[in-house]
Amino acid sequence: MITEHPMSQQERRTVSSLALLYSFRMLGLFMVLPLLALYAEGLEGVSPTAIGLALGIYGLSQALLQIPLGWLSDRIGRKPVIIGGLLVFALGSGLAAMADDIYGIIAGRALQGAGAIASTVMALAADLTRNEQRTKAMAVIGMSIGMSFALALILGPVLATAGGLSLVFWFTAVLALGGILIVVALVPTPPRGMQHDEVGLRGALLARSLANTHLLRLNFGVFCLHFVLMACFLVVPQLLRDVAGLGRDSHWQVYLPALALSLLGMVPLMILAERKGRLREVFLVAITLVVGALGLMASTPAPLAIYLGLWVFFIGFNYLEATLPSLVSKAVFPGGKGTALGVFSTCQFLGAFAGGAAGGWLLQTGGQSALFAACVALGGLWWLLSLPGFASVNLAASAPARD
Incomplete structure (x- = not known):
């Protein structure tokens, strides 16, 4: 007990x-x-x-x-x-x-x-x-x-x-x-x-963390998530202005309800993951929501599609942002939590840099369609790599903590 x-x-x-x-x-x-x-x-x-x-x-x-x-x-x-x-x-x-x-x-x-x-x-x-x-x-x-x-x-x-x-x-x-x-x-x-x-972040622990395939999947995941976030905000403000017809001083009127409603949308995901033991399925659903939202905003140039896409995107993003560090803590080897979280944070920031820099280049050379296509492809790769990554995480979560 x-x-x-x-x-x-x-x-x-x-x-x-x-x-x-x-x-x-x-x-x-x-x-x-x-x-x-x-x-x-x-x-x-x-x-x-x-x-x-x-x-x-x-x-x-x-x-x-x-x-x-x-x-x-x-x-x-x-x-x-x-x-x-x-x-x-x-x-x-x-x-x-x-x-x-x-x-x-x-x-x-x-x-x-x-x-x-x-x-x-x-x-x-x-x-x-x-x-x-x-x-x-x-x-x-x-x-x-x-x-x-x-x-x-x-x-x-x-x-x-x-x-x-x-x-x-x-x-x-x-x-x-x-x-x-x-x-x-x-x-x-x-x-x-x-x-x-x-x-x-000791050398031996760092090497061990980088060799752990389950941690590598999670590190790649947070890289993808923040790549997509930065890339999205290169185009979403322009979509709100040019497609939805909103002045830039009114954009908060879209972000506020989208974020508030996304918290409600997270509730069933959290219940399924935590109480029903469906972590793997919910995690994959959350990635699907992010990718699907990007596809919706890219393919349907209409105000309603942008509003709906933002709401769905924030549901998936907020759930994954809250869940990924917890999964790192569960998957890490004894005594390596700080090292693993340090590497995880580094990958997060690298994703933000790559999303901004590469996203800007894609937008300039190929337009919004190229940027959205790259984000969807990266999200799809993350989804595929996440498929085998939960059995050991769950085992680690049930193991006694020895930090």
Whole structure:
């Protein structure tokens, strides 16, 4: 019989403050998604390829620096790395806010990504929580990311209507400085030397993680998911403007109901997966929803098809975004959770970069049809590769935890 242990007061403070910190940072990154394709059109040097690069470039710097900054936090402490990363993020936001051409925005977004603190924040959460509370802590922080995504799609267009891209980036800089205040005033400081082996990306564990076929499937999955997300937001704002006839200051009126209704759409999927034991089938259905939504928006140039496609897309995306980290935790070998999640995050950011950069190039050279076709093909490949990947995950989930 498993006894449920409640979180201590310090653990609750840790989780709530780190979730708030994560929300501030991801809100700033996500707000640009529904805006850049429309608001950057008048900038010097703009092209679909440049816009795609501006959207995704933060993912490249995130992916390159995530692991090194995690290692650095093992040596000098978590908080100095997090504060330094937030300062770099604020500087990048300011640079993008002052840019008068697309190249300045690309440089600012790259500098934003260089504040790569995701793995360090997760490591700090692990330092300050007990083993039996760690999964719950990671889940709460993960939920904050989903909430930030939803809020960003609504708040971004509202701010851009009031002050353009410049205001959005300045607001992002303020959020980063607010995150520093959270770290200093609210986040507990772990005792010196209190670091868990599982949160460091050690060489042997890294090699073992990269050799695990089940983890590789999940890493490829999160790469695909964020590739598609970035690529989609190169064309969806234009579809809402050109096909649905909505002014760019009204797009939030579509995103808000689509996101809200997507949460209702997730409920039957979660019930089937968790209570009915149909994880494999539901996971494949979620991928199908994402791919089907892309096909619908690409093949039917009508407002209703775009609205329906966005709703279906967000159902699948939100379910997969919440489920993939949990599957990584279940499939990982004992003692390797931190390493596996670090590699997983790196693949996520690489997907965001590739979706923006390659998506922009596809849009410029082959138009919207080429971009949608590439996303559908990538999603179909993910679906096929996911077919054999659940038996061992379920076995791992039922095995005793030894972190």
